[in-house]
Amino acid sequence: MDFEILEILPIPVIRSAAPFQEGEEIFEMPRWHCFCCHDTGWVQPHIASLVIADYNPSRHRTPVCQACDKGRLWFHLKGNIDMRFNFRICKRLDKWERDNWKKTVMLQLENFQKRK
Numbered sequence: 001m002d003f004e005i006l007e008i009l010p011i012p013v014i015r016s017a018a019p020f021q022e023g024e025e026i027f028e029m030p031r032w033h034c035f036c037c038h039d040t041g042w043v044q045p046h047i048a049s050l051v052i053a054d055y056n057p058s059r060h061r062t063p064v065c066q067a068c069d070k071g072r073l074w075f076h077l078k079g080n081i082d083m084r085f086n087f088r089i090c091k092r093l094d095k096w097e098r099d100n101w102k103k104t105v106m107l108q109l110e111n112f113q114k115r116k
């Protein structure tokens with residue numbers, strides 16, 4: 001099944017997803033190849049919620065990333081995975097997450113420079 005991304009909401013980056021704790025002085029992008037699944041094969045929950053409006057990782061099937069080859073690791077869990085995130089959607093989510101991280105890193109850098 002193919003479907004359009006319902007809505008793109010600007011969501012705040014949760015602290016645990018930030019690359020470095022406050023106070024650290026190195027600001028750089030994470031080294032994932034795939035920002036859609038962070039190289040795990042699972043579309044990250046905060047990213048999946050961009051596509052599935054009321055996505056709840058504890059209730060819904062986990063979406064498998066189809067932008068990279070890591071999703072294949074989970075194909076055997078058929079019935080418990082959500083295969084609707086096709087290549088095109090995952091690539092868009094990859095770009096969204098990349099842009100989000102760029103902004104986060106830039107903000108951290110700005111905040112750090114302000115504190116100096």
Ligand SMILES: [Zn+2]
Nearest residue numbers: 034037065068
């Ligand atoms: Zn991926």
